[in-house]
Amino acid sequence: MSKPSTDWILFNGKIFTVDLKDSIAEAILIKDGKIQKVGSSEGIRRHAPDTVQEFDLEGRTVTPGFIDCHNHTVAYGFSLLGQDHRRAREFPVEDVEKALLRAQEGLFKVGVTAQKEAGASDVMIQAYTNLHARGELKLRSFLLYGIHLGRTSVELAQEAVNKYSPGGDDTLTLGGVKCSFDASVSKRDPWLYEEWNKNYTEKDELNFGGLIVPEPQRHGEVVKILHRAGFQVCTHCHGDQAIDKYVDEIEAAIIDTPRTDCRHSVVHCTLPTDYALRKLAKLGDNVVVEASAAYLYFLGDLFAGNFGPSRSRRLIPFRTWFERGIMTGNGADYDACDVNPMYSLYAACTRRPRIGKYGSQPFGKDECLTIQQALRLCTINSAYCMFWEDQIGSIEPGKYADLVVWSGDLYDLPSEELLNQKVEMTVVNGEIVYSTDT
Numbered sequence: 289m290s291k292p293s294t295d296w297i298l299f300n301g302k303i304f305t306v307d308l309k310d311s312i313a314e315a316i317l318i319k320d321g322k323i324q325k326v327g328s329s330e331g332i333r334r335h336a337p338d339t340v341q342e343f344d345l346e347g348r349t350v351t352p353g354f355i356d357c358h359n360h361t362v363a364y365g366f367s368l369l370g371q372d373h374r375r376a377r378e379f380p381v382e383d384v385e386k387a388l389l390r391a392q393e394g395l396f397k398v399g400v401t402a403q404k405e406a407g408a409s410d411v412m413i414q415a416y417t418n419l420h421a422r423g424e425l426k427l428r429s430f431l432l433y434g435i436h437l438g439r440t441s442v443e444l445a446q447e448a449v450n451k452y453s454p455g456g457d458d459t460l461t462l463g464g465v466k467c468s469f470d471a472s473v474s475k476r477d478p479w480l481y482e483e484w485n486k487n488y489t490e491k492d493e494l495n496f497g498g499l500i501v502p503e504p505q506r507h508g509e510v511v512k513i514l515h516r517a518g519f520q521v522c523t524h525c526h527g528d529q530a531i532d533k534y535v536d537e538i539e540a541a542i543i544d545t546p547r548t549d550c551r552h553s554v555v556h557c558t559l560p561t562d563y564a565l566r567k568l569a570k571l572g573d574n575v576v577v578e579a580s581a582a583y584l585y586f587l588g589d590l591f592a593g594n595f596g597p598s599r600s601r602r603l604i605p606f607r608t609w610f611e612r613g614i615m616t617g618n619g620a621d622y623d624a625c626d627v628n629p630m631y632s633l634y635a636a637c638t639r640r641p642r643i644g645k646y647g648s649q650p651f652g653k654d655e656c657l658t659i660q661q662a663l664r665l666c667t668i669n670s671a672y673c674m675f676w677e678d679q680i681g682s683i684e685p686g687k688y689a690d691l692v693v694w695s696g697d698l699y700d701l702p703s704e705e706l707l708n709q710k711v712e713m714t715v716v717n718g719e720i721v722y723s724t725d726t
Protein backbone atom coordinates (compact mmCIF):
# COMPACT_ATOMS: atom_id res chain seq x y z
CA MET A 289 0.00 0.00 0.00
CA SER A 290 1.35 3.41 -0.90
CA LYS A 291 0.67 6.36 1.36
CA PRO A 292 -1.52 8.96 -0.26
CA SER A 293 -1.62 12.52 1.04
CA THR A 294 -4.75 14.29 2.22
CA ASP A 295 -6.89 14.30 -0.95
CA TRP A 296 -7.59 10.77 -2.02
CA ILE A 297 -10.10 8.16 -2.98
CA LEU A 298 -10.52 4.79 -1.35
CA PHE A 299 -12.38 2.56 -3.81
CA ASN A 300 -13.33 -1.04 -4.48
CA GLY A 301 -14.11 -1.68 -0.82
CA LYS A 302 -16.92 -2.77 1.43
CA ILE A 303 -17.54 0.37 3.44
CA PHE A 304 -19.78 0.09 6.49
CA THR A 305 -20.92 3.67 6.75
CA VAL A 306 -22.91 3.31 10.01
CA ASP A 307 -25.28 5.95 8.67
CA LEU A 308 -28.93 5.77 9.76
CA LYS A 309 -29.61 2.89 7.38
CA ASP A 310 -26.29 1.10 7.98
CA SER A 311 -25.63 1.51 4.26
CA ILE A 312 -22.70 -0.22 2.63
CA ALA A 313 -20.74 1.79 0.04
CA GLU A 314 -17.77 1.04 -2.22
CA ALA A 315 -15.79 4.26 -2.29
CA ILE A 316 -15.00 7.43 -0.37
CA LEU A 317 -13.61 10.74 -1.60
CA ILE A 318 -11.54 12.48 1.07
CA LYS A 319 -10.68 16.16 0.74
CA ASP A 320 -8.86 18.34 3.27
CA GLY A 321 -9.19 15.67 5.93
CA LYS A 322 -12.93 15.35 5.56
CA ILE A 323 -15.23 12.92 3.81
CA GLN A 324 -16.56 14.68 0.75
CA LYS A 325 -18.46 11.90 -1.00
CA VAL A 326 -19.48 8.31 -0.33
CA GLY A 327 -20.84 6.03 -3.04
CA SER A 328 -20.02 3.54 -5.78
CA SER A 329 -16.46 3.09 -7.03
CA GLU A 330 -17.45 4.12 -10.51
CA GLY A 331 -19.44 7.18 -9.49
CA ILE A 332 -16.81 8.51 -7.10
CA ARG A 333 -13.90 7.94 -9.50
CA ARG A 334 -15.67 9.41 -12.50
CA HIS A 335 -16.30 12.76 -10.82
CA ALA A 336 -13.03 13.06 -8.92
CA PRO A 337 -10.47 15.71 -9.87
CA ASP A 338 -7.49 14.40 -11.89
CA THR A 339 -5.01 15.29 -9.18
CA VAL A 340 -6.56 13.03 -6.54
CA GLN A 341 -4.63 9.93 -5.47
CA GLU A 342 -6.38 6.59 -5.62
CA PHE A 343 -6.17 3.74 -3.17
CA ASP A 344 -7.53 0.32 -4.14
CA LEU A 345 -9.07 -1.42 -1.12
CA GLU A 346 -9.14 -4.72 -3.05
CA GLY A 347 -12.46 -5.64 -1.47
CA ARG A 348 -11.44 -4.88 2.11
CA THR A 349 -13.83 -3.73 4.80
CA VAL A 350 -13.76 -0.16 6.08
CA THR A 351 -15.49 1.09 9.22
CA PRO A 352 -15.58 4.46 10.95
CA GLY A 353 -12.78 4.89 13.47
CA PHE A 354 -13.75 3.20 16.72
CA ILE A 355 -14.69 5.46 19.61
CA ASP A 356 -14.13 4.50 23.21
CA CYS A 357 -16.33 6.50 25.56
CA HIS A 358 -14.89 5.17 28.81
CA ASN A 359 -11.19 4.60 29.05
CA HIS A 360 -8.18 5.38 31.22
CA THR A 361 -5.87 6.20 28.37
CA VAL A 362 -3.01 7.77 30.31
CA ALA A 363 -2.91 4.67 32.53
CA TYR A 364 -2.88 2.49 29.41
CA GLY A 365 0.08 4.48 28.09
CA PHE A 366 2.03 4.00 31.30
CA SER A 367 1.48 0.27 31.19
CA LEU A 368 2.75 0.18 27.59
CA LEU A 369 5.86 1.98 28.84
CA GLY A 370 6.30 -0.71 31.49
CA GLN A 371 5.44 1.64 34.35
CA ASP A 372 2.91 1.21 37.13
CA HIS A 373 -0.33 2.43 35.55
CA ARG A 374 -2.10 2.52 38.92
CA ARG A 375 0.12 5.48 39.79
CA ALA A 376 -0.83 7.37 36.60
CA ARG A 377 -2.08 10.33 38.64
CA GLU A 378 1.28 10.81 40.37
CA PHE A 379 3.66 11.27 37.42
CA PRO A 380 4.97 14.68 36.26
CA VAL A 381 3.58 16.25 33.11
CA GLU A 382 6.51 15.28 30.84
CA ASP A 383 6.04 11.61 31.75
CA VAL A 384 2.28 11.84 31.18
CA GLU A 385 2.92 13.31 27.72
CA LYS A 386 5.17 10.36 26.86
CA ALA A 387 2.57 7.90 28.14
CA LEU A 388 -0.13 9.60 26.09
CA LEU A 389 1.87 9.44 22.88
CA ARG A 390 2.48 5.75 23.50
CA ALA A 391 -1.22 5.18 24.23
CA GLN A 392 -2.18 7.05 21.06
CA GLU A 393 0.04 4.71 19.05
CA GLY A 394 -1.44 1.65 20.78
CA LEU A 395 -5.02 2.76 20.19
CA PHE A 396 -4.46 3.59 16.51
CA LYS A 397 -3.06 0.09 16.08
CA VAL A 398 -6.40 -1.41 17.18
CA GLY A 399 -8.54 1.08 15.25
CA VAL A 400 -9.54 3.48 18.04
CA THR A 401 -9.46 7.09 16.82
CA ALA A 402 -11.32 8.89 19.62
CA GLN A 403 -11.62 8.33 23.33
CA LYS A 404 -12.99 9.71 26.55
CA GLU A 405 -10.46 9.97 29.37
CA ALA A 406 -12.64 9.04 32.32
CA GLY A 407 -11.13 10.94 35.21
CA ALA A 408 -8.24 13.24 34.33
CA SER A 409 -6.10 14.96 36.96
CA ASP A 410 -4.87 18.55 36.56
CA VAL A 411 -1.52 17.22 35.33
CA MET A 412 -3.20 14.97 32.78
CA ILE A 413 -5.27 17.88 31.45
CA GLN A 414 -2.05 19.87 31.13
CA ALA A 415 -0.34 17.02 29.27
CA TYR A 416 -3.22 16.71 26.79
CA THR A 417 -3.23 20.48 26.31
CA ASN A 418 0.54 20.60 25.70
CA LEU A 419 0.44 17.79 23.13
CA HIS A 420 -2.47 19.44 21.37
CA ALA A 421 -0.68 22.81 21.28
CA ARG A 422 2.33 21.11 19.68
CA GLY A 423 0.14 19.35 17.10
CA GLU A 424 1.08 15.92 18.45
CA LEU A 425 -2.36 14.91 19.72
CA LYS A 426 -4.18 13.15 16.90
CA LEU A 427 -6.34 10.83 18.99
CA ARG A 428 -9.53 12.82 19.54
CA SER A 429 -9.88 13.13 23.26
CA PHE A 430 -12.82 14.15 25.38
CA LEU A 431 -11.71 14.66 28.96
CA LEU A 432 -13.62 14.21 32.16
CA TYR A 433 -12.05 15.97 35.10
CA GLY A 434 -11.88 13.37 37.84
CA ILE A 435 -13.37 13.80 41.28
CA HIS A 436 -13.97 10.06 41.43
CA LEU A 437 -12.31 7.14 43.24
CA GLY A 438 -14.26 7.58 46.46
CA ARG A 439 -13.61 11.33 46.62
CA THR A 440 -16.79 12.69 45.03
CA SER A 441 -17.96 15.57 47.25
CA VAL A 442 -19.71 18.94 47.12
CA GLU A 443 -16.40 20.66 47.92
CA LEU A 444 -14.52 19.00 45.05
CA ALA A 445 -17.42 19.65 42.65
CA GLN A 446 -17.33 23.33 43.63
CA GLU A 447 -13.57 23.40 43.18
CA ALA A 448 -13.92 21.78 39.74
CA VAL A 449 -16.38 24.41 38.47
CA ASN A 450 -14.26 27.23 39.90
CA LYS A 451 -11.18 25.90 38.15
CA TYR A 452 -12.54 24.70 34.80
CA SER A 453 -15.34 25.40 32.39
CA PRO A 454 -16.44 23.11 29.58
CA GLY A 455 -14.98 23.73 26.13
CA GLY A 456 -12.53 22.71 23.42
CA ASP A 457 -12.37 21.80 19.76
CA ASP A 458 -12.83 18.68 17.62
CA THR A 459 -9.55 17.16 18.79
CA LEU A 460 -9.49 18.03 22.48
CA THR A 461 -12.40 18.94 24.70
CA LEU A 462 -12.82 19.15 28.43
CA GLY A 463 -16.50 18.37 28.62
CA GLY A 464 -17.43 16.64 31.81
CA VAL A 465 -16.64 15.53 35.31
CA LYS A 466 -16.21 11.95 36.46
CA CYS A 467 -17.77 11.03 39.78
CA SER A 468 -18.03 7.64 41.42
CA PHE A 469 -21.03 6.50 43.37
CA ASP A 470 -20.32 2.88 44.20
CA ALA A 471 -17.21 0.76 43.82
CA SER A 472 -16.19 -2.52 42.31
CA VAL A 473 -18.01 -5.72 41.39
CA SER A 474 -14.88 -7.75 42.12
CA LYS A 475 -15.05 -6.63 45.76
CA ARG A 476 -18.84 -7.06 45.89
CA ASP A 477 -19.34 -3.56 47.25
CA PRO A 478 -21.64 -1.73 44.77
CA TRP A 479 -25.04 -0.92 46.28
CA LEU A 480 -27.69 -3.59 45.70
CA TYR A 481 -31.30 -4.14 46.80
CA GLU A 482 -30.64 -7.82 47.45
CA GLU A 483 -27.49 -9.24 48.97
CA TRP A 484 -24.52 -10.22 46.83
CA ASN A 485 -23.92 -13.77 45.71
CA LYS A 486 -20.62 -15.58 45.73
CA ASN A 487 -19.57 -18.59 43.68
CA TYR A 488 -22.73 -18.01 41.63
CA THR A 489 -25.31 -19.82 43.78
CA GLU A 490 -24.17 -19.00 47.35
CA LYS A 491 -25.37 -15.89 49.21
CA ASP A 492 -22.85 -13.39 50.58
CA GLU A 493 -24.91 -13.07 53.78
CA LEU A 494 -26.13 -9.56 54.58
CA ASN A 495 -23.76 -7.91 52.12
CA PHE A 496 -25.79 -5.36 50.16
CA GLY A 497 -22.75 -3.23 49.36
CA GLY A 498 -23.07 0.54 49.58
CA LEU A 499 -21.89 3.88 48.27
CA ILE A 500 -18.31 5.10 48.42
CA VAL A 501 -19.00 8.83 48.47
CA PRO A 502 -18.12 10.55 51.75
CA GLU A 503 -21.62 12.06 52.11
CA PRO A 504 -24.12 10.05 50.05
CA GLN A 505 -27.03 12.34 50.95
CA ARG A 506 -25.18 15.27 49.32
CA HIS A 507 -24.37 13.55 46.02
CA GLY A 508 -27.50 15.08 44.50
CA GLU A 509 -25.97 18.48 45.27
CA VAL A 510 -22.78 17.44 43.42
CA VAL A 511 -24.85 16.61 40.33
CA LYS A 512 -26.65 19.96 40.56
CA ILE A 513 -23.43 21.99 40.84
CA LEU A 514 -21.82 20.30 37.83
CA HIS A 515 -25.03 20.39 35.80
CA ARG A 516 -25.51 24.10 36.49
CA ALA A 517 -21.95 24.79 35.28
CA GLY A 518 -22.72 23.10 31.95
CA PHE A 519 -20.64 19.97 32.49
CA GLN A 520 -21.63 16.49 31.46
CA VAL A 521 -21.88 14.55 34.71
CA CYS A 522 -20.53 11.01 34.35
CA THR A 523 -21.01 8.88 37.44
CA HIS A 524 -19.72 5.36 37.98
CA CYS A 525 -22.66 3.19 39.15
CA HIS A 526 -22.86 -0.59 39.10
CA GLY A 527 -25.52 -1.55 41.64
CA ASP A 528 -29.28 -1.41 41.05
CA GLN A 529 -29.90 0.69 44.16
CA ALA A 530 -27.09 3.13 43.29
CA ILE A 531 -28.37 3.57 39.71
CA ASP A 532 -31.93 4.27 40.90
CA LYS A 533 -30.70 6.97 43.26
CA TYR A 534 -28.46 8.54 40.62
CA VAL A 535 -31.13 8.76 37.89
CA ASP A 536 -33.38 10.50 40.43
CA GLU A 537 -30.56 12.96 41.13
CA ILE A 538 -30.15 13.70 37.43
CA GLU A 539 -33.86 14.38 37.11
CA ALA A 540 -33.79 16.65 40.17
CA ALA A 541 -30.84 18.62 38.76
CA ILE A 542 -32.70 19.18 35.48
CA ILE A 543 -35.82 20.36 37.32
CA ASP A 544 -33.59 22.66 39.41
CA THR A 545 -31.88 24.17 36.34
CA PRO A 546 -33.74 23.24 33.15
CA ARG A 547 -31.43 22.42 30.24
CA THR A 548 -31.84 20.09 27.29
CA ASP A 549 -29.37 17.73 25.63
CA CYS A 550 -27.19 17.36 28.74
CA ARG A 551 -26.30 13.70 28.11
CA HIS A 552 -25.41 13.05 31.74
CA SER A 553 -23.99 9.59 31.89
CA VAL A 554 -24.67 6.51 33.95
CA VAL A 555 -21.22 4.98 33.65
CA HIS A 556 -21.26 1.15 33.62
CA CYS A 557 -24.98 0.94 34.53
CA THR A 558 -24.40 -2.75 35.20
CA LEU A 559 -27.70 -3.73 36.85
CA PRO A 560 -30.45 -1.23 36.00
CA THR A 561 -33.91 -1.86 37.46
CA ASP A 562 -37.04 -1.45 35.41
CA TYR A 563 -37.56 1.82 37.31
CA ALA A 564 -34.18 3.10 36.11
CA LEU A 565 -34.83 1.96 32.54
CA ARG A 566 -38.16 3.79 32.46
CA LYS A 567 -36.58 6.92 33.90
CA LEU A 568 -33.64 6.80 31.47
CA ALA A 569 -36.06 6.49 28.55
CA LYS A 570 -38.10 9.40 29.93
CA LEU A 571 -35.05 11.64 30.38
CA GLY A 572 -34.29 11.23 26.66
CA ASP A 573 -31.35 13.31 25.42
CA ASN A 574 -30.52 14.41 28.94
CA VAL A 575 -28.97 11.01 29.68
CA VAL A 576 -26.74 8.37 28.14
CA VAL A 577 -25.41 5.02 29.29
CA GLU A 578 -21.68 4.42 28.96
CA ALA A 579 -21.26 0.68 29.33
CA SER A 580 -18.39 -1.73 28.85
CA ALA A 581 -19.44 -4.76 26.84
CA ALA A 582 -16.07 -6.41 27.29
CA TYR A 583 -16.74 -6.77 31.04
CA LEU A 584 -18.97 -9.68 30.04
CA TYR A 585 -15.93 -11.34 28.50
CA PHE A 586 -12.93 -10.35 30.63
CA LEU A 587 -14.78 -10.15 33.96
CA GLY A 588 -17.67 -12.38 32.94
CA ASP A 589 -16.95 -15.26 35.28
CA LEU A 590 -16.42 -12.92 38.21
CA PHE A 591 -19.60 -10.95 37.42
CA ALA A 592 -21.69 -14.12 37.09
CA GLY A 593 -20.25 -15.52 40.33
CA ASN A 594 -20.97 -12.34 42.30
CA PHE A 595 -24.37 -11.41 40.86
CA GLY A 596 -25.72 -14.97 40.80
CA PRO A 597 -27.98 -16.77 38.32
CA SER A 598 -31.07 -14.56 38.12
CA ARG A 599 -29.41 -11.12 38.19
CA SER A 600 -26.74 -12.19 35.69
CA ARG A 601 -29.31 -12.38 32.92
CA ARG A 602 -30.21 -8.72 33.48
CA LEU A 603 -26.64 -7.39 33.50
CA ILE A 604 -25.61 -4.75 30.95
CA PRO A 605 -28.85 -5.11 28.94
CA PHE A 606 -27.79 -3.75 25.57
CA ARG A 607 -30.78 -4.91 23.58
CA THR A 608 -33.22 -3.34 26.05
CA TRP A 609 -31.29 -0.07 25.90
CA PHE A 610 -31.42 -0.11 22.10
CA GLU A 611 -35.10 -1.05 21.97
CA ARG A 612 -36.13 1.61 24.47
CA GLY A 613 -34.17 4.34 22.72
CA ILE A 614 -31.73 4.82 25.61
CA MET A 615 -28.56 6.09 23.96
CA THR A 616 -25.72 3.73 24.85
CA GLY A 617 -22.02 3.99 24.10
CA ASN A 618 -19.16 1.70 24.97
CA GLY A 619 -15.70 1.86 26.49
CA ALA A 620 -12.95 -0.62 27.31
CA ASP A 621 -12.31 0.86 30.77
CA TYR A 622 -8.63 -0.07 30.71
CA ASP A 623 -7.30 -1.95 32.70
CA ALA A 624 -10.52 -3.82 33.36
CA CYS A 625 -10.51 -4.85 29.70
CA ASP A 626 -8.18 -4.92 26.72
CA VAL A 627 -8.49 -1.73 24.62
CA ASN A 628 -9.02 -3.67 21.38
CA PRO A 629 -12.63 -2.90 20.37
CA MET A 630 -13.04 -6.35 18.81
CA TYR A 631 -13.52 -7.69 22.34
CA SER A 632 -16.40 -5.26 22.80
CA LEU A 633 -18.02 -6.29 19.52
CA TYR A 634 -17.61 -9.96 20.37
CA ALA A 635 -18.99 -9.55 23.90
CA ALA A 636 -21.93 -7.38 22.83
CA CYS A 637 -22.89 -9.96 20.18
CA THR A 638 -22.36 -13.13 22.23
CA ARG A 639 -22.46 -12.26 25.98
CA ARG A 640 -20.04 -15.12 26.55
CA PRO A 641 -17.53 -14.99 29.42
CA ARG A 642 -13.90 -15.78 28.79
CA ILE A 643 -13.70 -19.04 30.75
CA GLY A 644 -17.30 -20.07 31.32
CA LYS A 645 -16.91 -21.19 34.93
CA TYR A 646 -20.70 -21.07 35.37
CA GLY A 647 -21.56 -22.21 31.86
CA SER A 648 -20.98 -20.55 28.53
CA GLN A 649 -24.09 -18.36 28.70
CA PRO A 650 -24.70 -17.15 32.28
CA PHE A 651 -25.89 -13.78 30.91
CA GLY A 652 -28.38 -15.39 28.51
CA LYS A 653 -28.78 -14.45 24.88
CA ASP A 654 -31.82 -12.17 25.11
CA GLU A 655 -29.69 -9.04 25.41
CA CYS A 656 -27.26 -9.86 22.56
CA LEU A 657 -26.83 -7.23 19.86
CA THR A 658 -26.50 -7.83 16.14
CA ILE A 659 -23.10 -6.97 14.67
CA GLN A 660 -24.64 -3.88 13.06
CA GLN A 661 -25.92 -2.69 16.44
CA ALA A 662 -22.62 -3.53 18.13
CA LEU A 663 -20.75 -1.50 15.53
CA ARG A 664 -23.08 1.46 16.16
CA LEU A 665 -22.48 1.05 19.90
CA CYS A 666 -18.72 1.41 19.42
CA THR A 667 -18.79 4.21 16.82
CA ILE A 668 -21.68 6.65 16.34
CA ASN A 669 -23.29 6.01 19.73
CA SER A 670 -20.02 6.55 21.54
CA ALA A 671 -19.49 9.72 19.49
CA TYR A 672 -22.88 10.90 20.78
CA CYS A 673 -21.69 10.34 24.34
CA MET A 674 -18.99 12.94 23.58
CA PHE A 675 -21.28 15.36 21.68
CA TRP A 676 -19.27 14.56 18.53
CA GLU A 677 -21.91 12.71 16.48
CA ASP A 678 -21.95 15.45 13.82
CA GLN A 679 -18.17 15.32 13.42
CA ILE A 680 -17.26 11.62 13.65
CA GLY A 681 -18.71 8.15 14.25
CA SER A 682 -19.99 7.37 10.75
CA ILE A 683 -18.76 7.61 7.18
CA GLU A 684 -20.87 10.42 5.77
CA PRO A 685 -20.09 13.58 3.80
CA GLY A 686 -18.97 16.48 5.97
CA LYS A 687 -17.49 14.36 8.74
CA TYR A 688 -13.80 13.96 9.48
CA ALA A 689 -12.15 11.12 7.58
CA ASP A 690 -11.50 8.92 10.63
CA LEU A 691 -11.52 5.38 9.22
CA VAL A 692 -10.24 1.88 9.76
CA VAL A 693 -9.40 -0.71 7.08
CA TRP A 694 -9.85 -4.27 8.40
CA SER A 695 -8.39 -7.64 7.44
CA GLY A 696 -11.84 -9.30 7.27
CA ASP A 697 -15.52 -8.58 6.72
CA LEU A 698 -16.87 -7.76 10.19
CA TYR A 699 -20.53 -8.09 9.13
CA ASP A 700 -20.05 -11.53 7.72
CA LEU A 701 -17.90 -13.51 10.15
CA PRO A 702 -18.73 -16.02 12.87
CA SER A 703 -18.52 -14.05 16.16
CA GLU A 704 -15.45 -15.99 17.35
CA GLU A 705 -13.55 -14.75 14.30
CA LEU A 706 -14.00 -11.13 15.38
CA LEU A 707 -11.24 -11.66 17.92
CA ASN A 708 -8.80 -12.52 15.11
CA GLN A 709 -9.46 -9.43 13.02
CA LYS A 710 -6.54 -7.10 12.46
CA VAL A 711 -6.40 -3.45 11.60
CA GLU A 712 -4.56 -2.90 8.33
CA MET A 713 -4.77 0.86 8.29
CA THR A 714 -6.08 3.62 10.55
CA VAL A 715 -6.83 7.08 9.20
CA VAL A 716 -7.49 10.26 11.20
CA ASN A 717 -8.36 13.56 9.52
CA GLY A 718 -7.63 11.84 6.19
CA GLU A 719 -4.07 11.07 7.28
CA ILE A 720 -2.70 7.54 7.75
CA VAL A 721 -1.76 7.22 11.41
CA TYR A 722 -1.18 3.46 11.41
CA SER A 723 -0.54 0.95 8.67
CA THR A 724 0.70 -2.63 8.58
CA ASP A 725 2.41 -1.71 5.34
CA THR A 726 5.03 0.75 6.50
Ligand SMILES: [Zn+2]
Pocket residue numbers: 358359360406621
Ligand atom coordinates in the same frame (compact mmCIF):
# COMPACT_ATOMS: atom_id res chain seq x y z
ZN1 LIG B 1 -13.35 3.35 34.64
